[in-house]
Amino acid sequence: MTRPYTARDHLPTTLMTAAQVKQLDQQAIERLHGDGFELMSRAGEAAFACLLQRWPDCDSLVVVAGPGNNGGDGYVLAALACYHGMHTQLQTLGDHTQLSDSAEQARAMAQSAGVDIVPWQGLPDGCDLVVDALFGIGLNTELTGDYAQAVAAINAHDAAVMALDIASGLQADTGVILGDAVRADLTVTFIGVKQGLLTAAGPDVSGDIAYASLSIDGDLLQPTPDACQRISWHVLQQQGSLPGARRGNSHKGEHGHALLVGGNRGMGGAIALAAESCYRSGAGLVSVATVEGHVPMLLSRRPELMVQEVTSGLALAPQLDKATSIGCGPGLGQDSWGQLMLQSVLASDVPLVLDADALNLLAKPQWQTSFAQRSVVLTPHPGEAARLLQVSREQIQADRFASAQQLAQRYQAVVVLKGQGTLVAHPDGRLCLCTDGNPGMASGGMGDVLTGVMAALLAQGYSAWQVAQMGVCIHSAAADLEAQAGGERGLLAADLMHSIRTLVNL
Numbered sequence: 001m002t003r004p005y006t007a008r009d010h011l012p013t014t015l016m017t018a019a020q021v022k023q024l025d026q027q028a029i030e031r032l033h034g035d036g037f038e039l040m041s042r043a044g045e046a047a048f049a050c051l052l053q054r055w056p057d058c059d060s061l062v063v064v065a066g067p068g069n070n071g072g073d074g075y076v077l078a079a080l081a082c083y084h085g086m087h088t089q090l091q092t093l094g095d096h097t098q099l100s101d102s103a104e105q106a107r108a109m110a111q112s113a114g115v116d117i118v119p120w121q122g123l124p125d126g127c128d129l130v131v132d133a134l135f136g137i138g139l140n141t142e143l144t145g146d147y148a149q150a151v152a153a154i155n156a157h158d159a160a161v162m163a164l165d166i167a168s169g170l171q172a173d174t175g176v177i178l179g180d181a182v183r184a185d186l187t188v189t190f191i192g193v194k195q196g197l198l199t200a201a202g203p204d205v206s207g208d209i210a211y212a213s214l215s216i217d218g219d220l221l222q223p224t225p226d227a228c229q230r231i232s233w234h235v236l237q238q239q240g241s242l243p244g245a246r247r248g249n250s251h252k253g254e255h256g257h258a259l260l261v262g263g264n265r266g267m268g269g270a271i272a273l274a275a276e277s278c279y280r281s282g283a284g285l286v287s288v289a290t291v292e293g294h295v296p297m298l299l300s301r302r303p304e305l306m307v308q309e310v311t312s313g314l315a316l317a318p319q320l321d322k323a324t325s326i327g328c329g330p331g332l333g334q335d336s337w338g339q340l341m342l343q344s345v346l347a348s349d350v351p352l353v354l355d356a357d358a359l360n361l362l363a364k365p366q367w368q369t370s371f372a373q374r375s376v377v378l379t380p381h382p383g384e385a386a387r388l389l390q391v392s393r394e395q396i397q398a399d400r401f402a403s404a405q406q407l408a409q410r411y412q413a414v415v416v417l418k419g420q421g422t423l424v425a426h427p428d429g430r431l432c433l434c435t436d437g438n439p440g441m442a443s444g445g446m447g448d449v450l451t452g453v454m455a456a457l458l459a460q461g462y463s464a465w466q467v468a469q470m471g472v473c474i475h476s477a478a479a480d481l482e483a484q485a486g487g488e489r490g491l492l493a494a495d496l497m498h499s500i501r502t503l504v505n506l
Ligand SMILES: NC(=O)C1=CN([C@@H]2O[C@H](COP(=O)(O)OP(=O)(O)OC[C@H]3O[C@@H](n4cnc5c(N)ncnc54)[C@H](OP(=O)(O)O)[C@@H]3O)[C@@H](O)[C@H]2O)[C@H](O)CC1
Pocket: 025, 026, 029, 036, 037, 039, 040, 043, 066, 067, 068, 069, 070, 071, 073, 102, 134, 135, 136, 137, 138, 139, 140, 141, 142, 143, 144, 147, 164, 165, 166, 190
C-alpha cells in the first residue's frame, strides 16, 4: 500500500500572500545591509539549479524579462546559463531604463556574461526552454499589449516553460488569471509559497512547483498566525493528527452513532454513498433516515445499516436522540420532506455536517441561521457557496480565501469550500488549503462520500475544525490513490471506499 504523498508535499506548510512575501523580501534585504542584488542573485542561482536538474540537456533558452525585479531574476539566470555554455537570448519587455538598482546590476551581469539582450521580437523556433521572467508578485492588473502577446507566444511555443516565482498573469493571492497567464511546466517560487499557486487556476498554470528559501534567516520564515496553512493526508499524518488504528479493547459504542438524513425520491444513491463512507471511516453505528422505498436498496448494499423510513420531523426525533453526529444533505431535495427533515436537524444540538440541498435550503431567507454554539461543518461547492452568500459563483471564485472566511464568519461554522485547492476556514479566521485531490473528483457522488466521512469523524468525537481538515484530506487522498491506480477519467465516488478505510487506519 503506497502512502499518499503528492508532488506538493515537499512544499512548506505555511502559505503566503504577495504582501507577506514582499515584507519578507524587505526584511531580508535589510539584513543584507540593503543589498537587494544579493537576494536577486540567490533567486537566479536557485532557478538555474532547478533548470539544470529538470532539463540537464538544455542547450538553448530564451528568457523573457519584464520591467521589474522578476525580470531582474531573469537577467541573473541568463548570465548563469551563458557562463554554462548555453545559447542564451534575453528579450526585454517594458522600459528597462526604469529597472531597480538590483535589476540594473543583474542586467549588467548578463551583458558582461555575453547574453544576447534584445527587445521583445517573438520566440525563435528550436529553443529548448523559455524562461518566464515577465512578472512576479508585482503584477497588479490584467496583462495587455506586448505583455499579453508575449504570454500568448510562450503558450503557443513548443519549448518547455519555466516560470520564475509565479507564472506571469496569475494573481499570487487568489489564483485568478488576470487576462491570460503563462502555462509553465515548472514554477520556481522564492522565499514564500504564494497561496494562489495552489487553488483556483493556480494548479492549472503552475506545473510542478519548486520552492527556494533563498537562505533567508529562519526566524523570518516562522509562520504568522494569519497565514494560510497547507494541509494534506501526509501533513496530518506527520503531525499525528489522523485517527489511526484503533485500540484493542474498544467496542462499537465508543466509535459513535452517526445519523445520515437524505435520499429523497429518486436520490437514494446519494445517501447510500454517504452511509457507506461513514462506516468505512470508522463510525461505530450508522443509521439512515430516508423516504419510503429505499430500505431494500440500502440494506442489500450495506446490511450493517439501520434504515428508517421517516415521513415527518416527529418521526425523526428518536433517531436524533440516539445520534452522536448528523450528516444532512445527500439527496435531501428541497421539497416538503426535505424541509421537514432539515427543520428537525436544525432544532437539534448534535454535531452536524450539512451538504448539498441542506445548504441550498439554508441559503434561503426563511432558513437563515448561524451555529455559534454547535459543532457544525458546512461543505459547499462554489455554486452552493454563492447561494449562501447571495453572490455569484464568479465572485466566490474571484477570491476563494476571502469567500471561505466570509462563510465561516457569517454562519459561525467551520466551512469547507470545495474545488481545486479545497479550503477549510474557521470562524476565528484560521485557514487551511488541502493540496491532495485531482480532477477525477469532479464526478457525481463525491460530495456525498465526503459528507459520510465527516459524519463518521464527528460521531467519534473530533472537533469540527479537526473533522473538516481530516475529512478533506482523507477523502482527497483516497481519490488520489484510486486515480493513481486506475486513472482520473472514470473515477467513481464508490471507488473511494476501500482507500478511505485504509487511510483512516494508517
Ligand atoms: N529584491 C527583491 O525584492 C526580490 C524580488 N524578487 C523578485 O521580484 C519580483 C517582484 O518584483 P517587482 O518589481 O515588485 O514586480 P514584478 O517584477 O512582478 O512586476 C514588475 C512591475 O510591472 C508593473 N506591472 C504590474 N502589473 C502590470 C501589468 N499588468 N502590465 C504592465 N506592468 C505591470 C508593476 O509596476 P507598477 O509601477 O505598475 O506597480 C510591477 O512593479 C518577485 O516576484 C521576484 O521574482 C526576488 O525573487 C527576490 C528578491
